[in-house]
Amino acid sequence: MESSQDAVAGAGTGEHAVEDRRARLRRFWKSDFVRSAPYWGIPLLLMGLAVYGGIIWNILISLTDYQGFLERPDYGNLDLEMYRQALSDSAVHLTARNTFVLLVAFTSVSLVLGLFLAVLLDRDIREKSKVQTIYLLPMALSFVVTAQFWLWMYNYNDGLVNTVIGLFGLGPYNWIGNPSLVLGAVIFALIWQFSGYTMVVFLAGLQSISNDQFEAARVDGASIFKTYWRVIIPQLKSSSVSAAVVLMIFALKIFTFLYAMFGTYRPPKGTDVLATLMVREAFQLQKWAYSASIATILLAMSLLVIAPYLYYQYREGAL
Amino acid sequence: MSQTTTSDRDGIASLLPEFNYRRLGLYLVIMLFVAFFVSPIWTGLVTSFKPPGQATQPLLPPGPELFTLDSWSRALDNLGRGFVNSFAMAVPATLVNVLLASTAAYGLTLVDWRRQMLVVLLFVFGIFIPYQAILVPLDNFWTNIFPLAKGLAIGNVTVIPANQRWGTLAELAITHVAYGIPICFLLFRSYYKTISKELIEAAKVDGASVTRIYTRIVLPLSTPMIGVVLIYQFTQIWNEFLFSLTLIGSSADQAATITLILSGIGADLSGTNFPLRMAAAFLAALPTIIIYVLFAEQFAEGLSAG
Structure with a gap:
C-alpha cells in the first residue's frame, strides 16, 4: 500500500509521513498513559527496586559463598x-x-x-x-x-x-x-x-x-x-x-x-x-x-x- | 476486671423484661470472650504497678501498701529516646506513603490505559512477600552501596552530612515507605473503584487534564480513605520491629526505635523484671492504643480491606 502511494504522491509523502509520526507522537505524549506516568511511575520505581530488586539480589547472593564481615559478595562464582x-x-x-x-x-x-x-x-x-x-x-x-x-x-x-x-x-x-x-x-x-x-x-x-x-x-x-x-x-x-x-x-x-x-x-x-x-x-x-x-x-x-x-x-x- | 463485671450486669439487667435463656447464654459467651481478649492486657496492667519480686496474684491490683509507679518512671527513662526516634521516623514515612500510594492508585485505577493490570499485579504481589526474602540485600544496600548514615557527598560537596542517629532513622523511614506502598496502594485502589466513572469522564470531556482531575476531584474525595491509611500505616510502622533490628541492630544504639528498646528491657542475669517490662510495653503501645480507641472503625476498615 505504502509503496503505491509513494509512487503516486511522490515527494509529498515524505512530509506526510513525518507529520504522521509527529501527530502520533503528540497523541502519545498527550495520552493518558504518559500523562499518568508520574503518578504511578515514581511509586512503582521505588517499590519495584525495593521489592523486586531486593528479591533478585537476594537470589544472586544465595548463589555465592558470601559470609563474614566481607565488604562485597563475590559474584564471579555462582553455584547452588x-x-x-x-x-x-x-x-x-x-x-x-x-x-x-x-x-x-x-x-x-x-x-x-x-x-x-x-x-x-x-x-x-x-x-x-x-x-x-x-x-x-x-x-x-x-x-x-x-x-x-x-x-x-x-x-x-x-x-x-x-x-x-x-x-x-x-x-x-x-x-x-x-x-x-x-x-x-x-x-x-x-x-x-x-x-x-x-x-x-x-x-x-x-x-x-x-x-x-x-x-x-x-x-x-x-x-x-x-x-x-x-x-x-x-x-x-x-x-x-x-x-x-x-x-x-x-x-x-x-x-x-x-x-x-x-x-x-x-x-x-x-x-x-x-x-x-x-x-x-x-x-x-x-x-x-x-x-x-x-x-x-x-x-x-x-x-x-x-x-x-x-x-x-x-x-x-x-x- | 471491674469493667467487665459492670457491663455484664448491665447486659443481664437489660434482658430482664424479655428474659430468655438463649439470649442470656449469648451474652455470657460474649462476656467470656471479652475476658479472654482483655485478660493478658489486664494482668499486664496490674502487674506494672507492683514492686518487682512481689508480683503475685496476676489478676488482682496491688494493695495500697504495695502500689508503686517506680516501674513506669524507669520505663519512661528507658523509652524516652525511642519515643523521639519512632515519631521522627514514623510520621514522615506515613505521610509520604499516603501520598505515593494515593497517586499510584489514581494512575492505575481512575486513568485508563492498556495493560495496566500488569502493573497493578506488581503492586499487589508486593503486599505478600515475606521480608526475610529481601533482608540480606537490604542490609547490604544501606551498609555498602548507599550508607546514608555516613553522609552523602557528590565530589567534594557534602550534600548530606554524616549523622549516625538521624541518618539511620532516614534509612529506616525510606525502607518503610518503599515496603509500605503496596498495602496502602490496595487500600486506595479499593476506594477509588467506588468513585463514579461518570464523574471522571465528565471532567475529561470538559477538558480537565489528568493532573487537574486528581487535584480537583479525586484528592478532595479521598479524605475518608486518607484517614484510614494514615491510621493503619502509622500503626504498622510504629509497631514494626524486623527492619529496626536489621538497620539499627542494638537497643543501645542512639537511633533505636521504641520497639527495639522494648525488646531488650527488664532482662538481666538476675531474671526478668516483669513489672518494668509491663510498664514499658504499655508506654510503647500508648500512641497506638490512643489512636485505636479514637479511630477503631477506620482501623478495622483498613484491616478488612487489606
Whole structure:
C-alpha cells in the first residue's frame, strides 16, 4: 500500500509521513498513559527496586559463598551449593516441620474462632461496636508488646495461665521451658492476637448477605445452626480465602513475636521456625549466602500460597 | 476486671423484661470472650504497678501498701529516646506513603490505559512477600552501596552530612515507605473503584487534564480513605520491629526505635523484671492504643480491606 502511494504522491509523502509520526507522537505524549506516568511511575520505581530488586539480589547472593564481615559478595562464582547445604541441614528440617505445624494449627483455629465470633456478633446485641473494639484490640498492638504480655501470662509461678488451670486442679506447667508445650503456647498467643482480625473479615462478609436469606431459611423451618451451615457459610468462601492467605503468609514470616518473647535470635528448639533460622544465620552468624538461600525457600513457599490466590482474584476481577 | 463485671450486669439487667435463656447464654459467651481478649492486657496492667519480686496474684491490683509507679518512671527513662526516634521516623514515612500510594492508585485505577493490570499485579504481589526474602540485600544496600548514615557527598560537596542517629532513622523511614506502598496502594485502589466513572469522564470531556482531575476531584474525595491509611500505616510502622533490628541492630544504639528498646528491657542475669517490662510495653503501645480507641472503625476498615 505504502509503496503505491509513494509512487503516486511522490515527494509529498515524505512530509506526510513525518507529520504522521509527529501527530502520533503528540497523541502519545498527550495520552493518558504518559500523562499518568508520574503518578504511578515514581511509586512503582521505588517499590519495584525495593521489592523486586531486593528479591533478585537476594537470589544472586544465595548463589555465592558470601559470609563474614566481607565488604562485597563475590559474584564471579555462582553455584547452588547453599541450597544443597540447606536441604540437607537438620536445622532446616526441624524448623520446616515447626513452620508447617504452626501454619496449619494457627490458620485453621484462627479462622474457625473468627467465624464463630463473627456469627456471635452478627445480630442485634447491646454495645456491639464496643465488644467488637475489644475483640480487635490485640491486633492494634505490636508483637513486641503482646510477646511481653504472654511471657508474663505463661510465667511458671505467677502467670495467669497456670493460675486459671490451677483452679481446675491442673498444672502448673512450664509453658515456655517445656519443648513439647512451647509451640502450642506460642500458637495460642497468636490466635489470641489474630482471631479479632478474622472476625472483622467475616463480619464484613456476613453484612453483605441480605437478611432475606435468613428469613427464607426461617420460613422453611431451618434451625439457626442449619441456616448458617447450609446457607450462610458457603457464601463466605471469598472472605475465608482472603483471611486464610493473610494468616498463612504471616505464619511463614513470623519472627518478631518469637524474638521479642525469648529475647534472642534463637527461640527454644520446639518453636524455632524457618523465618527465625534465616534471620539468625544472617545477623547473628553472618552467613549471608546461606541465609539468603533459606530466604529464597521461604519466598517459594509463600508463592505457593499467593500465586493461586492472586490468579483467582484476578480472574474474578476483584483486584 | 471491674469493667467487665459492670457491663455484664448491665447486659443481664437489660434482658430482664424479655428474659430468655438463649439470649442470656449469648451474652455470657460474649462476656467470656471479652475476658479472654482483655485478660493478658489486664494482668499486664496490674502487674506494672507492683514492686518487682512481689508480683503475685496476676489478676488482682496491688494493695495500697504495695502500689508503686517506680516501674513506669524507669520505663519512661528507658523509652524516652525511642519515643523521639519512632515519631521522627514514623510520621514522615506515613505521610509520604499516603501520598505515593494515593497517586499510584489514581494512575492505575481512575486513568485508563492498556495493560495496566500488569502493573497493578506488581503492586499487589508486593503486599505478600515475606521480608526475610529481601533482608540480606537490604542490609547490604544501606551498609555498602548507599550508607546514608555516613553522609552523602557528590565530589567534594557534602550534600548530606554524616549523622549516625538521624541518618539511620532516614534509612529506616525510606525502607518503610518503599515496603509500605503496596498495602496502602490496595487500600486506595479499593476506594477509588467506588468513585463514579461518570464523574471522571465528565471532567475529561470538559477538558480537565489528568493532573487537574486528581487535584480537583479525586484528592478532595479521598479524605475518608486518607484517614484510614494514615491510621493503619502509622500503626504498622510504629509497631514494626524486623527492619529496626536489621538497620539499627542494638537497643543501645542512639537511633533505636521504641520497639527495639522494648525488646531488650527488664532482662538481666538476675531474671526478668516483669513489672518494668509491663510498664514499658504499655508506654510503647500508648500512641497506638490512643489512636485505636479514637479511630477503631477506620482501623478495622483498613484491616478488612487489606
